[in-house]
Amino acid sequence: MAQAVATLETAHGGGESHIGGADHSGHPPTSTGLDSRKIAMWAFLASDCMFFGSLIAMYMIYRGEAERLYQAGQGIGPLPHEILDIPYTSISAFVLLMSSLTMVLALASIQKGNVRGLRIWLGATALLGAVFLGGQFFEFTEFKHEGLGLTTNIFGSSFFTLTGFHGAHVTIGVIWLMSLLIMSLRGGVRKDQALNVEIAGLYWHFVDIVWIVIFTLVYLIPYDEISTITHEAEGALRQIGLG
Amino acid sequence: MASIAQPQVMAQPITKPATGLWSWLTTVDHKRIGIMYGVTAFLFLLLGGVEALIIRTQLARPNLDVVSAARYNELFTMHGTTMIFLALMPMSVAFFNYVMPLQIGARDVAFPRLNAYSYWIFLGGGIILNLSWFFHAAPNAGWYGYAPLTSTSWNPGRNVDFWLIGLQVLGVASMLAAFNMIVTVINMRAPGMTMMRMPIFSWTTLIVSILLVMAFPAITAALILLAFDRYAGTGFYEYAAGGDPLLWQHLFWVFGHPEVYILVLPAFGIVSEIIPVFSRKPLFGYSVMVYATCAIAFLGFGVWAHHMFTVGMGPTANAVFAGSTMLIAIPTGVKIFNWLGTMVKGSLRFTTAMLFAVGLVSQFVIGGLSGVMHASPPVDSQQNDTYFIIAHFHYVLFGGTVFGLMAGTYFWFPKITGRLLDERLGKWNFWMAFVGFNATFFPMHFVGLAGMPRRYFTYSEDSGWGPWNLFITIGAFVLATSFLVFIINVVKTLRNGEVASDDPWDAATIEWATSSPPPVYNFASIPEITHRDQLWWDKYGDHGAGSGVERKAPAPKEQVDPSSIHLPNPSYFPLVSAFGFFILALGMLIDNPVLTIGLLHLPILVPIGGLIMVVAIYAWAFEPAG
Structure with a gap:
């Protein structure tokens, strides 16, 4: 999280200095012609891919483990199929996906110099993000009521950790968008500073894409099918003398 | 592409560098930050060295009790953690910072304030790790922190917490520095400096930074899960709770093996600069060297489980990881032959820098060969957890990395300080280090194959390992003395060393075209790059460096x-902001009042530190950057 916070500074007004021949219009001469802050954001997203990759790998390794323990009489519920509400989460996933659309519209507005459009669509994006977060908060409290906490079982631990860190990323994104909105309201984001919006957009779309993966792996794929597939794979490996 | 050196209308006189403590605390100059990284890392290297000497004293004879078993655990954990995260990595970052922007003809890194931020966070992380000694809670589960050694049931004190929070802080520092280096190399090159004209060390900086950015998130995630296990009571690594201790090993080594290349590739980059200069020949196979570096970095992500051959992954996984591990020997071998090819028929000058560079080539080969040995799972089953492994990775990390960093220090010291290190003391330094190093680590191959296990605080009389261990301990003290010679050399040189010219080695790359030490702005006018080894071309043109025929200026x-x-x-x-981060991290470790907000129970220092950190970042974002 601290890493994500730290990258905020690369995207806000002023940002870092463009050493040497900066012309203060946001277009410093660089080797690639691209703005340095944009490359930094891509590098950060690459590393964030590895971060979520590690957490998702953890989730997939423990996926179905709570059921296995439960069937062996050693585990305690609630189990994923008892508690995950796919229709409910589908709606909040849809809300988050729509926020990518509004983000695109925000960038398109400021690139055309439409400051009012920027404000409207930035506000809409932040609002949709906040609705998603509200949905997640409600989902977490609901699970808590049904007896699933962070330490209840391995499903609870891995579920709250993975989705929680995604939620933290969305939270940082909403704060970032709000900061841009406030800057814009103070007259701070002009057409030639569209890059500030573009970089925030890169981050926002990334967080969205990660949710598509998480939503599929955590919610959509049925839990019993996974264990069947694993069993079949193990059987096949055994037949050829491996595993 | 516009020239980077266009004169500015808005200007401030900066011909005289500011002095005084405040100027260092607020500096954003990559050269000063490089110096601060280097000095801090060297102090940590001495600390890690003292820890190693205590370990060696304890092992000098059988059944000694210089330190207790518990203290011994702390010593080897802190020795490894200190050397890797607080000494070698930041020392490499020191060279990235100081040398790379000069080599590519930039005025500074892409994000100068972020660069200062990386340094201050790193310093905070180093302090946190070592504060543990004063709280009688030094980390004690090994630098690899295997589960369940780190679980609360086996390790109820604060020891592991200091380790995991400290590493988390250092990880942030490393990643921020790496983002900065990547962008700088990609985007701040002088006009005409195409990627394939770039000095090899700058290439290495780029590749290592990419490795950092891709490898560190794995340990960040692993440490977060560990923190949840320890602070919140989850069971990610607890078998009884449905967790799996092996998950830690996988995540740790997904980071840990690329980390090996993060440690050694900068040294490879340094000697790739030094060997051509002192052979007076361009680097043999420049482009192959670049590709080999990329190949090592890429393959480095596919070999992590060779650290886990003995955990029972099954024949398929073992075979795949053995194969990929042996594959890495190919690009590494290519590098070795490139260095040898550079020296062949060159006019060699054995300065101290060159001695250390050739020392790396010879010593790293030994570590590389023993590495190929335990790339084979059956061989590894014999050698795993013995002193043979200790011998192997010290040949890689000392014979490789430290020799390379020492070579770099002797090479660039005149550029950094304007004075040449004493060559006579330098040769004493090298030969004592060379002899001491081999006396320390070569016999470890023997005691390792004889079965002496690592991490044990003592051994019995009848094991027969006593004589070699005494020999090893003596070697370790010789090695330590070589660093004393180095310190004497540095002090003597700074006082009244020979004043260096701008280009004392008749070097090839453009950092030697500016004054020694360079002015704050690096180059009065940014050089136009037309050739690889630009400075040699400027001096000798088509005649080549070896000809000695200078071309018309x-x-x-x-x-x-x-x-x-x-x-x-x-x-x-x-x-x-880094101070705020430090307070936040400290709040997780020391006793302080707990604040309750809804379901959250936070030690009060955590939100206070977090607030300082975030407010400073916002203030920084809106501050005029200059």
Whole structure:
């Protein structure tokens, strides 16, 4: 999280200095012609891919483990199929996906110099993000009521950790968008500073894409099918003398 | 592409560098930050060295009790953690910072204040790790922190918490530095400096930074899960709770093996600069060297489980990881032959820098060969957890990395300070280090194959390992003395060493074209790059460096008035924000009042530190950058 916070500074007004021949219009001469802050954001997203990759790998390794323990009489519920509400989460996933659309519209507005459009669509994006977060908060409290906490079982631990860190990323994104909105309201984001919006957009779309993966792996794929597939794979490996 | 050196209208006179403590605390100059990284890392290296000497004293004879078993655990954990995260990595970052922007003809890194921020966070992380000694809670589960050694049931004290929070803080520092280096190399090159004209060390900086950015998130995630296990009571690594201790090993080594290349590739980059200069020949196979570096970095992500051959992954996984591990020997071998090819028929000058560089080539080969040995799972089953492994990775990390970093220090010291290190003391330094190093680590191959296990605080009389261990301990003290010689050399040189010219080695790359030490703005006018080894081309043209035939001096470029060069303003916000981060991390470790907000129970220092950190970042974002 601290890493994500730290990258905020690369995207806000002023940002870092463009050493040497900066012309203060946001277009410093660089080797690639691209703005340095944009490359930094891509590098950060690459590393964030590895971060979520590690957490998702953890989730997939423990996926179905709570059921296995439960069937062996050693585990305690609630189990994923008892508690995950796919229709409910589908709606909040849809809300988050729509926020990518509004983000695109925000960038398109400021690139055309439409400051009012920027404000409207930035506000809409932040609002949709906040609705998603509200949905997640409600989902977490609901699970808590049904007896699933962070330490209840391995499903609870891995579920709250993975989705929680995604939620933290969305939270940082909403704060970032709000900061841009406030800057814009103070007259701070002009057409030639569209890059500030573009970089925030890169981050926002990334967080969205990660949710598509998480939503599929955590919610959509049925839990019993996974264990069947694993069993079949193990059987096949055994037949050829491996595993 | 526009020239980077266009004179500015908005300007401030910056011909005289500021002095005094405040100027260092607020500096955003990559050269000063490089020096701060280097000095800090060297102090940590001495600390890690003292820890190693205590370990060796304890092992000098059988059944000694210089330290207790518990203290011994702390010593080897802190020795490994200190050397890797607080000494070798930041020392490499010191060279990235100081040398790379000069080599590519930039005025500074892409994000100067972020650069200062990385340094201050790193310093905070180093302090946190070592504060543990004063709380009688030094980390004690090994630098690899295997589960379940780190679980609360086996390790109820604060020891592991200091380790995991400290590493988390250092990880942030490393990643921020790496983002900065990547962008700088990609985007700040002088006009004409294409990627394939770039000095090899700058290439290495780029590749290592990419490795850092891709490898560190794995340990960040692993440490978060560990923190949840320890602070919140989850069971990610607890077998009884449905967790799996092996998950830690996988995540740790997904980071840990690329980390090996993060540690050794900068040294490879350094000697790839030094060997051509002192052979007076361009680097043999420049492009192959670049590709080999990329190949090592890429393959480095596919070999992590060779650290886990003995956990029972099954024949398929073992075979795949053995194969991929042996594959890495190919690009590594290519590098070795490139260095040898550079020296063949060169006019060699054995300065101290060159001695250390050739020392790396010879010693790293030994570590590389023993590495190929335990790339084979059956062989590894014999050698795993013995002193043979200790011998192997010290040949890689000392014979490789430390020799390379020492070579770099002797090579660039005149550029950094304007004075040449004493060559006579330098040769004493090298030969004592060489002899001491081999006396320390070569016999470890023997005791390792004889079965002496690592991490044990003592051994019995009848094991027969006593004589070699005494020999090893003596070697370790010889090795330590070589660093004393180095310190004497540095002090003597700074006092009244020989003043260095701008280009004392007749070197090939453009950092030697500016003055020693360089002015704050690096180059009065940014050089135009037309060739690889630009400075040699400027001096010798088509005749080549070995010819000694100087070409007609090119017409002097129009000099830019230095007072017109626009540089970033100093800032204290990086320091303030890093201080906030430090307080936040400390809040997780020391007793302080707990604040309850809803379901959250936070030690009060955590939100206070977090607030300082975030407010400073916002202040920094809106501060005029210069």
